[in-house]
Amino acid sequence: MPYNTDNMDLLVQSNDDVDATVRTVTNNADTIFTWDYEKGARAGLNKLYEKAKGSQWNGETDLDWSIEVDQEELLRRRGLPDRDNLLDFGIDVTGTSFEKWSEKEWLQLELETSAWTLSQFLHGEQGALVCTAKIVETVPWIDAKYYAATQVMDEARHVEVFSKYLDTKVEGFYPVNVHLQALLDDIINDHRWDMTYLGMQVMVEGLALAAFGNMMQQTEDPLLKKLLRYVMSDEARHVAFGVLSLQEFYAGLTEKELFERQEFAYDAAVRMRDRFRRQEVWERVGIDVREGISVFSAADPNEDPFQQLLFAKIVPNCKKLGLLDANDGWLRRRFEEMRVIQFENFMDTGEEYELLDAVSV
Numbered sequence: 001m002p003y004n005t006d007n008m009d010l011l012v013q014s015n016d017d018v019d020a021t022v023r024t025v026t027n028n029a030d031t032i033f034t035w036d037y038e039k040g041a042r043a044g045l046n047k048l049y050e051k052a053k054g055s056q057w058n059g060e061t062d063l064d065w066s067i068e069v070d071q072e073e074l075l076r077r078r079g080l081p082d083r084d085n086l087l088d089f090g091i092d093v094t095g096t097s098f099e100k101w102s103e104k105e106w107l108q109l110e111l112e113t114s115a116w117t118l119s120q121f122l123h124g125e126q127g128a129l130v131c132t133a134k135i136v137e138t139v140p141w142i143d144a145k146y147y148a149a150t151q152v153m154d155e156a157r158h159v160e161v162f163s164k165y166l167d168t169k170v171e172g173f174y175p176v177n178v179h180l181q182a183l184l185d186d187i188i189n190d191h192r193w194d195m196t197y198l199g200m201q202v203m204v205e206g207l208a209l210a211a212f213g214n215m216m217q218q219t220e221d222p223l224l225k226k227l228l229r230y231v232m233s234d235e236a237r238h239v240a241f242g243v244l245s246l247q248e249f250y251a252g253l254t255e256k257e258l259f260e261r262q263e264f265a266y267d268a269a270v271r272m273r274d275r276f277r278r279q280e281v282w283e284r285v286g287i288d289v290r291e292g293i294s295v296f297s298a299a300d301p302n303e304d305p306f307q308q309l310l311f312a313k314i315v316p317n318c319k320k321l322g323l324l325d326a327n328d329g330w331l332r333r334r335f336e337e338m339r340v341i342q343f344e345n346f347m348d349t350g351e352e353y354e355l356l357d358a359v360s361v
């Protein structure tokens with residue numbers, strides 16, 4: 001069954017502004033000063049801040065950049081796709097442009113996909129850098145401003161190491177995916193300070209934590225493995241920061257206000273699940289974007305186990321924030337439809353960061 005192409009026009013969009021070196025987005029939020037300097041008034045945030053101060057690794061000296069990385073060899077060892085093994089995943093290329101592809105083309109597709117994925121990680125990291133700087137300005141609590149300042153430093157390192165890895169170990173680089181940029185724009189545009197946390201710390205970073213974990217398990221490159229391990233040890237704290245901060249704030253919101261947050265979380269979830277379809281890769285390997293998307297996307301994205309797994313962190317965190325069950329379980333029902341509700345009792349990231357300590361890298 002072909003992929004439902006109802007919203008194909010939306011899916012095939014790609015960034016038409018690839019030559020610009022800067023992008024300007026309007027930030028509509030107020031900048032808040034606080035005169036309440038009492039450190040530790042929020043014990044959970046204070047603990048996280050103290051932990052972050054002792055967990056600052058250095059990408060230049062803690063990673064061994066002299067390691068030679070042969071991307072082709074790594075991909076070959078992992079196993080390239082071909083007509084036959086794709087059938088195991090329910091992808092039949094008979095009668096499509098892929099039917100006559102040789103190993104050379106499949107290898108090129110895998111190389112481009114790696115470069116695209118790492119490039120989107122890089123752009124997402126810059127999104128986190130910018131969003132967390134926004135939190136420093138907009139959150140009213142001193143403990144949260146302190147913690148967010150450490151996260152800004154973490155994100156600078158993440159941008160730095162992904163950029164260096166792409167620059168020195170990977171052939172190829174991709175501009176930001178248009179849908180990722182739109183999601184980041186929405187988060188920056190919003191005037192409510194908690195929406196930055198919900199969009200970035202809970203949704204984007206929750207998904208990133210799952211995606212990085214997946215890549216870390218798959219790759220046999222010792223440099224990338226260690227790089228991801230370091231980044232993940234920070235990301236787990238970042239997601240915990242979102243959960244700890246919003247838990248307190250959401251406890252005081254009305255059902256109507258909570259519904260706005262539920263809708264925001266659901267929209268971000270659907271957008272992240274459906275729209276990052278490596279459309280830019282299809283352009284680069286000479287495949288019509290519509291064909292690439294329809295051949296490689298599951299007929300029902302809810303049935304795609306990899307897509308589901310990306311929600312392993314998001315769902316328990318939404319539960320902990322009370323977003324699953326507010327308004328008669330509105331978001332619970334949406335996550336049931338997306339077939340990701342099974343993650344609701346997984347460990348939430350409010351605690352998990354203690355297990356992912358950089359010291360144990």
Ligand SMILES: [Fe+2]
Nearest residue numbers: 125128155158
């Ligand atoms: Fe990050």
Ligand SMILES: [Fe+2]
Nearest residue numbers: 128205235238
């Ligand atoms: Fe982060």
